[in-house]
Amino acid sequence: MGIRSANDECLKRIGESTAVLVDIRLARDVVPGMGDKTVYHAGPPVDWDQMCGPMRGAIIGATMFEGWTKSPEEAVALAERGELRFDSCHNHRGIGPMAGIITPSMQVHVVRNEKYEIETYSTLYMGVGKVLRHGAYDQTVMERLAWMNGELAPLLRDAIHRAEGIDLKSIVAQALQMGDELHNRNKASNALLLCALYPHLVAVGAADKVETAARFIDGAGHFVLNSVMAGCKGMLDAGGGIDGSTIVTAIARNGVETGIRVSGTGDRWFTAPAPRIEGVYFPGYGPDDANPDLGDSAITESAGLGSFAMAGAPAVVQYIGGTPQFALETTQRMYEITATEHDTFKIPNLNFRGTPFGIDIRKVVETGILPVINTGIAHRNPGIGQIGAGLTEAPLECFSKALVAFAETQGVTA
Amino acid sequence: MGIRSANDECLKRIGESTAVLVDIRLARDVVPGMGDKTVYHAGPPVDWDQMCGPMRGAIIGATMFEGWTKSPEEAVALAERGELRFDSCHNHRGIGPMAGIITPSMQVHVVRNEKYEIETYSTLYMGVGKVLRHGAYDQTVMERLAWMNGELAPLLRDAIHRAEGIDLKSIVAQALQMGDELHNRNKASNALLLCALYPHLVAVGAADKVETAARFIDGAGHFVLNSVMAGCKGMLDAGGGIDGSTIVTAIARNGVETGIRVSGTGDRWFTAPAPRIEGVYFPGYGPDDANPDLGDSAITESAGLGSFAMAGAPAVVQYIGGTPQFALETTQRMYEITATEHDTFKIPNLNFRGTPFGIDIRKVVETGILPVINTGIAHRNPGIGQIGAGLTEAPLECFSKALVAFAETQGVTA
Structure with a gap:
């Protein structure tokens, strides 16, 4: 077919795609190709010796989080020995903000394009400042990562299941009427996500854990971004x-x-x-x-x-x-x-x-x-x-x- | 002083006023002059024989809610006998949307202008459609009123206390950056109110009651309006x-x-x-x-x-x-x-x-x-x-x- 018809078909598919947050799962259980010592990263494929500083920093943090190494020095040595299997998130239905590192033990959003049966994956948003995706890996980063993966993620999973999914496309459409552009301003979409999750969080979690989770998601400001990114990828992949x-x-x-x-x-x-x-x-x-x-x-x-x-x-x-x-x-x-x-x-x-x-x-x-x-x-x-x-x-x-x-x-x- | 200085002083007072939701209380316990058979209404003072239909309808509902009457006919008779003490909400630090009826057994928001030590009062928002403030008083209205006053209000009160107040002026300022004009569009401010309340609702209430409350406030869309109105009155009264x-x-x-x-x-x-x-x-x-x-x-x-x-x-x-x-x-x-x-x-x-x-x-x-x-x-x-x-x-x-x-x-x- 001609370019015009091909583009019409492409945009029709993307436009009618859906984006529903259906689950939170361990990356190793859902992200295609995710095995031991696998590290997916943002952008097109790049090797360790070419990587920028913040991506290296995030990988250092991720290898310590995985327990593959105990120190930044060991992490660098591991990478230099070629023992990490790097690839682009995008090549595996994954998507990551900034360094975009996904490793097997990280919990990821599972977002479904129900119309085209495509599942996409992204990690949980950590906040601003000293965070893994920007290359930080100190003790505070490691602790937050452990809490997010160990406590926040299971709570969110239960709430999402009880809600029978959260319609991200609807949240995006509403938030555009509320001053968000959904990339660097997510204030409305984040609040809408919380309002959709809360009745279920309350029902599935202990009060103190729900309170901590609620304060974190609200305070992080852009928490919704990572799942919206996965939603966008699922829609665009349908047009690929x-x-x-x-x-x-x-x-x-x-x-x-x-x-x-x-x-x-x-x-x-x-x-x-x-x-x-x-x-x-x-x-x-x-x-x-x-x-x-x-x-x-x-x-x-x-x-x-x-x-x-x-x-x-x-x-x-x-x-x-x-x-x-x-x-x-x-x-x-x-x-x-x-x-x-x-x-x-x-x-x-x-x-x-x-x-x-x-x-x-x-x-x-x-x-x-x-x-x-x-x-x-x-x-x-x-x-x-x-x-x-x-x-x-x-x-x-x-x-x-x-x-x-x-x-x-x-x-x-x- | 001259008009210019007087206006400057007036606007300085209003501008530097605060608006903090500090409590939910029974009207009879906090609204000045609120005694038996007292009915405050919206707008300037007006007597029963001059009142419009929706205000009469809301008063019929309120007298039944109070238990002063058992039927609309009895309510009309009570009003016609001159046994209801009518006055304007505005004359008693009260404020009410549409018919704006406040009677002694209704729960009201208590909003403080801390700078000028003024407290103002408004009832809880019921939703759209068949609601008391628009003059409806059928069984569904009576039931919702009973639930709001008996179950929702105490829960909100406990949450507001635990939060040590909710800063409504801050919510208004933020919501103006999020597409609300705060009168007929309250989508962002309502979500921000919920995000502020949730961590405390979770901590003070039983899960099923919190879930019901959360769904109601979210679904009502404009729930925040009544407390914002009380906040506006508290600010403007400081300039009076x-x-x-x-x-x-x-x-x-x-x-x-x-x-x-x-x-x-x-x-x-x-x-x-x-x-x-x-x-x-x-x-x-x-x-x-x-x-x-x-x-x-x-x-x-x-x-x-x-x-x-x-x-x-x-x-x-x-x-x-x-x-x-x-x-x-x-x-x-x-x-x-x-x-x-x-x-x-x-x-x-x-x-x-x-x-x-x-x-x-x-x-x-x-x-x-x-x-x-x-x-x-x-x-x-x-x-x-x-x-x-x-x-x-x-x-x-x-x-x-x-x-x-x-x-x-x-x-x-x-």
Whole structure:
């Protein structure tokens, strides 16, 4: 079929996809290919010797959490001996913010695209500051990780089962009417998730444990993000692998390279050096401390959220910088590189117009307009953590490489 | 002092006021003047023979709830014999949405303006549709009222005590960044209230009762409104009675008349016939079924919320009608009749400009621009309930009468 029909089919599949949080399970029991010493990470595949600092830091923490090593030094030695089996989360229905590390003993959200029977997986959100996904691994990180996996996750699992699933797509649609862009502003969606979970948490858990869990999820602010990311991946994966489609199905960064996937070229990555981030820094940090762009969270932009929805989330500029006018203009610019408008995700102050949806690599290359990404900023060294938040773009090179490869699949040679 | 200084003082007091939900108590134990057969109602004072249908309906329900009567017929007879002591809620630190009925056995929110040591009171929100405040009084209304007063209220009280109060002013400020205008759209503020209450509800209540309460508050959608209204009254009352001030401290409607109070003229009401409402009707109802404007909830507009904040709440138009552009223009117009901009209540998509704050009767009379009010629509007959929601205005006559009276207090005669 022609490109237009292929893109229509791709976007129809993504658009009618669902995203329901159905379970919390151990990664080893559900994430495909997850075996002993397996470490999945954000972005396109990358080896230890090429990895950025925060990803190395997160892996150090993860190996200690798993009990594979007892110290950062042992962890580095283990990795250098080649004993860890690295791969990209995206290659295994996984998705991870920032370093995005998933190892076998971590509890993961199980999110179902019921329409297309796709299950996707993401770890639990740890909060801001000194956290594993930003490369921190000190005692506080290890303790929180143990509590989240040992106590919070089973409680959430029981509540989710009792609720017979939490409809994340509905939460996203509602939160877009409530000032969230669902990537760096999750205040409404997090509250809606809590309101959906609470009646069940109360029923399944001891009062003191429920209180602790409730305070953590509320205080973490962005807890809902990881399950929303899994939801976005499940929807976009439903649109993957359609011959002739030029729609982007993933944007992901490993802190060294940014990679994109395109429906018509399947699981192949098209990469370019990861860019720096323009942002707002926490006190005591600045641009020289920052790692380049990192994490799978740009899946939200790929799905019509994040910067693509920030016209309706003016308050996000208090976190990532800029002005409400800038937020508005950013979203408006994204309509120039997308194929259509989302049927379910609407922007109230654009008269309920659907968010720009379906990044078309042809439009990116033609116009030179790059997909904007709202994102957190990790310190470039392992062991430190989050130091700010801001904005960046997916590099043009990803899209031009993808377009060349796409043309070849269509029998066109340069 | 001159008008300018008086208005500055008035707005300083209102602006620096707090609003903390500190308790739930029986009206007879806390609301000033609340004795046997006492019935406080919304708007300026009105007698039984002048009352509108939904207010009569709510009073019928309240007398049965109190056990003063056993049937609607007995209730009407009781009222006609003059055995009920009617007065305006506003005259007793009370405030009530729509009919606004408060009787001695009803549980009320206790909201403190800690800065000025003012306590205000409002009943608990019942939901939409067939509810007491809209004049319904059938068996389902009576049962819900009994459950709210007997089971929900004590549970909330214990949770509020354990939380050491809930900061409503903070919830309002946050919700304005989340698409609420706090009068007809309370989705974010209601969720924030729940998130603040939950950890304590879990700790103080039996699991099944907490679950029922949580589902009710979440499902009611606007549960937070009544305590926010009490908060607004507590703030505005702090600005009342300042000689020389032309700032409006209350707008309230009894369904027959709209009344306003002005700081410089104290507790005096300036009234005019209550206008009709332009609105969106529930299926099966239309303008001919509608009662004129009713309720104390315009206290939100008086405090810089409601229509005065709807520029930041575009999604409210799905409930009350109009377009996001209309919502934006409405708020912008209100800047022309207000003295200043709010220091704490900000509109994100107006670049975090403070909401229009401090309605100045001189500006209303000079410009002819009337304060817009977002409101619910009650059926004009007793016993039916809510039939829609929409927009109306406070009549010019209230403001011109007030200005004449104000001039007289300043030694100026017409």
